Amino acid sequence: xxxxxxxxxxxxxxxxxxxxxxxxxxxxxxxxxxxxxxxxxxxxxxxxxxxxxxxxxxxxxxxxxxxxxxxxxxxxxxxxxxxxxxxxxxxxxxxxxxxxxxxxxxxxxxxxxxxxxxxxxxxxxxxxxxxxxxxxxxxxxxxxxxxxxxxxxxxxxxxxxxxxxxxxxxxxxxxxxxxxxxxxxxxxxxxxxxxxxxxxxxxxxxxxxxxxxxxxxxxxxxxxxxxxxxxxxxxxxxxxxxxxxxxxxxxxxxxxxxxxxxxxxxxxxxxxxxxxxxxxxxxxxxxxxxxxx
Amino acid sequence: xxxxxxxxxxxxxxxxxxxxxxxxxxxxxxxxxxxxxxxxxxxxxxxxxxxxxxxxxxxxxxxxxxxxxxxxxxxxxxxxxxxxxxxxxxxxxxxxxxxxxxxxxxxxxxxxxxxxxxxxxxxxxxxxxxxxxxxxxxxxxxxxxxxxxxxxxxxxxxxxxxxxxxxxxxxxxxxxxxxxxxxxxxxxxxxxxxxxxxxxxxxxxxxxxxxxxxxxxxxxxxxxxxxxxxxxxxxxxxxxxxxxxxxxxxxxxxxxxxxxxxxxxxxxxxxxxxxxxxxxxxxxxxxxxxxxxxxxxxxxxxxxxxxxxxxxxxxxxxxxxxxxxxxxxxxxxx
Numbered sequence: 001x002x003x004x005x006x007x008x009x010x011x012x013x014x015x016x017x018x019x020x021x022x023x024x025x026x027x028x029x030x031x032x033x034x035x036x037x038x039x040x041x042x043x044x045x046x047x048x049x050x051x052x053x054x055x056x057x058x059x060x061x062x063x064x065x066x067x068x069x070x071x072x073x074x075x076x077x078x079x080x081x082x083x084x085x086x087x088x089x090x091x092x093x094x095x096x097x098x099x100x101x102x103x104x105x106x107x108x109x110x111x112x113x114x115x116x117x118x119x120x121x122x123x124x125x126x127x128x129x130x131x132x133x134x135x136x137x138x139x140x141x142x143x144x145x146x147x148x149x150x151x152x153x154x155x156x157x158x159x160x161x162x163x164x165x166x167x168x169x170x171x172x173x174x175x176x177x178x179x180x181x182x183x184x185x186x187x188x189x190x191x192x193x194x195x196x197x198x199x200x201x202x203x204x205x206x207x208x209x210x211x212x213x214x215x216x217x218x219x220x221x222x223x224x225x226x227x228x229x230x231x232x233x234x235x236x237x238x239x240x241x242x243x244x245x246x247x248x249x250x251x252x253x254x255x256x257x258x259x260x261x262x263x264x265x266x267x268x269x270x271x272x273x274x275x276x277x278x279x280x281x282x283x284x285x286x287x288x289x290x291x292x293x
Numbered sequence: 294x295x296x297x298x299x300x301x302x303x304x305x306x307x308x309x310x311x312x313x314x315x316x317x318x319x320x321x322x323x324x325x326x327x328x329x330x331x332x333x334x335x336x337x338x339x340x341x342x343x344x345x346x347x348x349x350x351x352x353x354x355x356x357x358x359x360x361x362x363x364x365x366x367x368x369x370x371x372x373x374x375x376x377x378x379x380x381x382x383x384x385x386x387x388x389x390x391x392x393x394x395x396x397x398x399x400x401x402x403x404x405x406x407x408x409x410x411x412x413x414x415x416x417x418x419x420x421x422x423x424x425x426x427x428x429x430x431x432x433x434x435x436x437x438x439x440x441x442x443x444x445x446x447x448x449x450x451x452x453x454x455x456x457x458x459x460x461x462x463x464x465x466x467x468x469x470x471x472x473x474x475x476x477x478x479x480x481x482x483x484x485x486x487x488x489x490x491x492x493x494x495x496x497x498x499x500x501x502x503x504x505x506x507x508x509x510x511x512x513x514x515x516x517x518x519x520x521x522x523x524x525x526x527x528x529x530x531x532x533x534x535x536x537x538x539x540x541x542x543x544x545x546x547x548x549x550x551x552x553x554x555x556x557x558x559x560x561x562x563x564x565x566x567x568x569x570x571x572x573x574x575x576x577x578x579x580x581x582x583x584x585x586x587x588x589x590x591x592x593x594x595x596x597x598x599x600x601x602x603x604x605x606x607x608x609x610x611x612x613x614x615x616x617x618x619x620x621x622x623x624x625x626x627x
Contacts, residue, residue: 021368084473111373120373121566124565125569131484137481138481181561184561184563190370195359200301272298276354276356
């Protein structure tokens with residue numbers, strides 16, 4: 001399958017990992033990059049801090065307003081246990097759910113998966129999140145120790161040492177955290193995609209455009225994909241610009257009253273039809289510089 | 294009129310299937326598997342295989358990038374659902390207490406012994422040093438943790454700490470504090486194992502040192518027996534749990550440094566998951582220890598009753614974690 005399929009963006013190829021399902025199809029997982037991971041983590045951290053501040057204020061208010069005996073104690077117990085659960089089980093709880101992702105990861109379109117393709121187990125999720133203790137909290141405690149007056153060299157040494165764990169994902173190909181390493185997991189892109197409209201169908205409603213073989217043969221797959229993006233984004237200025245360039249390239253003489261959108265729809269359908277027919281016979285044309293199909 | 298594209302007809306024929314699968318997955322992922330009917334649940338794997346075959350066809354015959362990307366995302370979601378964990382939360386929890394936890398504890402017996410030995414060694418060294426020269430005490434116990442329990446304190450003052458029943462209203466917060474504090478330390482001990490065992494070893498030893506030093510302080514004031522009861526009523530459970538968390542940490546670090554026959558990454562991941570299994574148990578033990586320390590110790594002031602609870606918990610944990618189970622060997626061999 002890999003030799004006949006062109007992945008969407010050449011920039012992505014080094015992050016694609018093979019996952020062959022038992023049915024024998026390679027799903028070609030895309031690993032999350034460091035920026036996406038950091039973004040998801042920052043969202044989650046903001047949620048945790050926000051909930052913590054909100055809950056603290058709420059509990060304090062309850063303890064002050066409700067004047068029952070033992071109310072302050074009850075609120076302290078709730079706060080202590082709540083803080084512990086939030087710190088340790090926010091990530092674990094969300095990753096145990098069906099989506100295997102925290103709110104931050106969901107927003108970015110990521111999920112946790114087992115590196116060997118098997119089911120994601122609770123112990124793996126615990127292991128990957130318990131190691132946040134040395135990846136996040138240990139460096140943080142060294143920074144706080146600096147404020148607390150521990151010697152400068154001690155703090156520096158501690159930061160360098162714990163920084164190794166925090167920056168672990170930057171030093172390996174699969175962007176594994178120390179936690180991913182210890183749990184046999186990785187984080188992959190699993191966005192929810194919408195199925196767009198069938199562009200070729202839009203062309204059917206229009207009056208027929210008669211392109212010659214040479215006119216259709218002017219472009220390859222790379223140009224077809226750009227054209228698809230243009231049509232799907234539906235920006236009238238870009239559509240007009242692209243239509244003008246294609247007309248010039250294929251030396252097309254416009255009929256009176258011909259709309260740019262209709263022209264591009266028709267050309268897209270004709271080009272795709274031709275390239276796909278070539279595909280069926282095992283002939284691909286990567287771009288306009290490739291030999292014609 | 295232009296001819297309809299082959300890939301366009303292909304999409305028209307199968308689109309309904311994909312959308313059905315998409316909708317079912319949406320509902321299943323929201324955690325509402327229970328409100329899918331049996332027929333719907335059974336249709337997911339069938340639809341998944343059909344969609345997977347659509348993906349193969351699309352990759353080979355269609356140049357609609359939006360379509361292939363959609364099918365890839367849909368198949369990936371469906372794959373994780375179809376081949377994901379099949380057990381319910383209740384079954385998992387049951388399985389954990391009945392087999393997984395004790396079996397992991399048994400498998401990590403070597404690491405547990407090492408972890409325990411380090412703690413014992415720290416305790417013995419601190420005990421001997423402090424007994425001979427009380428000046429060592431402050432080296433093992435930071436002043437802010439000592440709370441007046443210093444070598445200069447009188448025996449009467451030290452005795453008060455052992456049997457104090459003040460602040461009864463704050464027992465529950467105290468228990469909660471002890472639990473969360475100890476659980477956090479034990480998770481740290483586990484995580485530190487990743488740095489080739491050494492920091493975990495240091496943590497176990499210093500923990501032992503603090504125990505040895507404070508015990509020596511009470512022994513030197515003739516309160517050794519009483520101190521034993523005060524310490525062990527919850528200490529059996531708590532120290533056992535801390536020992537296990539150290540063992541879980543050692544497992545990761547050891548397999549990381551010396552993977553043996555296995556590939557290093559595989560070995561570490563296996564050790565990490567084993568350790569994590571044990572850590573779930575550690576947290577359960579520490580919550581029990583927190584209750585024993587925060588409530589039990591403050592309410593039960595008889596030395597013999599304290600020793601009785603300590604003895605009972607030692608036997609109970611020992612039997613639960615290490616007693617051989619019927620069928621364990623056979624399942625282990627599979």
